[in-house]
Amino acid sequence: MEKELLPFPLLPWLLLTCFSPFFVHSMELSTSACSSSNISIPYPFGVHGQSPSPAQGFEINCTSSGPRLPIGNNSISILNISLLDGYVTILASAASRSPQCRGNFASFSLEGTNFTFSDTRNKFTAVGCNMVAMLVNGTSGGYSGGCASFCSNNSIVDGACSGVACCQAPVPKGLKKLYSDFTNINITASLSKYTSACAEAFIVEQNSYAFATADLKILNNSNKSPPQYRHVVLEWSIDGGSCEEASRSASYACKENSYCYNSSNGIGYRCNCTNGFQGNPYLQGPGGCQGNEHVCAYIF
Ligand SMILES: *[C@@H]1O[C@H](CO)[C@@H](O)[C@H](O)[C@H]1NC(C)=O
Numbered sequence: 001m002e003k004e005l006l007p008f009p010l011l012p013w014l015l016l017t018c019f020s021p022f023f024v025h026s027m028e029l030s031t032s033a034c035s036s037s038n039i040s041i042p043y044p045f046g047v048h049g050q051s052p053s054p055a056q057g058f059e060i061n062c063t064s065s066g067p068r069l070p071i072g073n074n075s076i077s078i079l080n081i082s083l084l085d086g087y088v089t090i091l092a093s094a095a096s097r098s099p100q101c102r103g104n105f106a107s108f109s110l111e112g113t114n115f116t117f118s119d120t121r122n123k124f125t126a127v128g129c130n131m132v133a134m135l136v137n138g139t140s141g142g143y144s145g146g147c148a149s150f151c152s153n154n155s156i157v158d159g160a161c162s163g164v165a166c167c168q169a170p171v172p173k174g175l176k177k178l179y180s181d182f183t184n185i186n187i188t189a190s191l192s193k194y195t196s197a198c199a200e201a202f203i204v205e206q207n208s209y210a211f212a213t214a215d216l217k218i219l220n221n222s223n224k225s226p227p228q229y230r231h232v233v234l235e236w237s238i239d240g241g242s243c244e245e246a247s248r249s250a251s252y253a254c255k256e257n258s259y260c261y262n263s264s265n266g267i268g269y270r271c272n273c274t275n276g277f278q279g280n281p282y283l284q285g286p287g288g289c290q291g292n293e294h295v296c297a298y299i300f
Pocket residue numbers: 038039040
């Protein structure tokens with residue numbers, strides 16, 4: 001009787017040692033962290049001095065307020081890093097204001113970095129009255145999108161961004177810097193108590209921004225108004241051409257049990273674990289793409 005019962009309590013114990021160390025193991029080996037925050041920093045991102053060390057252009061600085069991405073002379077607060085989808089959500093003022101606004105407003109640029117503004121997760125958004133805000137292509141000088149906004153008394157609704165005081169348009173693929181052009185339109189029928197010709201355009205995470213009348217009041221303020229920090233989604237990819245080109249190179253970033261796909265922003269490529277494997281496709285070994293059976297066999 002006692003001999004027969006013995007294997008049963010042992011079985012669940014064996015299964016536990018098989019699966020749980022794998023997940024703990026792979027998490028520890030493929031991510032860094034800042035002690036001040038719980039945001040995980042998966043390779044190719046990394047913190048100087050921690051292991052694995054970051055890929056070029058993916059260095060993150062730990063500060064008392066959490067992880068920050070050094071871009072140009074700025075240090076941008078990171079809210080989230082998505083490894084498999086290639087996103088980084090940041091808190092930034094990716095904005096430009098019309099010449100009628102007070103104060104100088106430096107435009108936020110991703111030029112020279114491994115990031116672009118995500119075209120799928122952001123919207124070009126403009127706040128102001130009786131104006132057309134256009135996105136200007138910094139290379140050709142032509143327009144690459146835009147929207148119009150008009151105001152009339154008592155028609156401005158908080159939460160909506162549909163052409164009254166606030167309008168939105170898609171962000172073009174591969175955008176690295178916001179250049180915008182504002183045209184004021186004097187329409188007597190829409191005479192409004194908002195008389196300011198100061199308008200603002202910005203890149204913002206598409207479902208995170210809700211228009212508020214307060215944003216219009218900030219622009220109408222005769223004092224220089226401070227930049228507004230909002231959620232912005234960046235896309236990252238590995239430099240090195242298309243998958244076909246990169247796979248022939250010694251620096252090919254997709255490791256074992258992974259496949260390559262061209263990034264949708266048209267710059268470089270990204271990796272993902274092949275079906276049935278889990279882990280970090282940019283790492284070789286225990287932190288990389290692993291199948292459960294594989295690890296069990298290894299432990300036994
Ligand atoms: C980090 O912790 C905060 C609260 O302490 C929580 O709201 C947030 O969702 C956590 N973030 C992650 C990525 O786990």
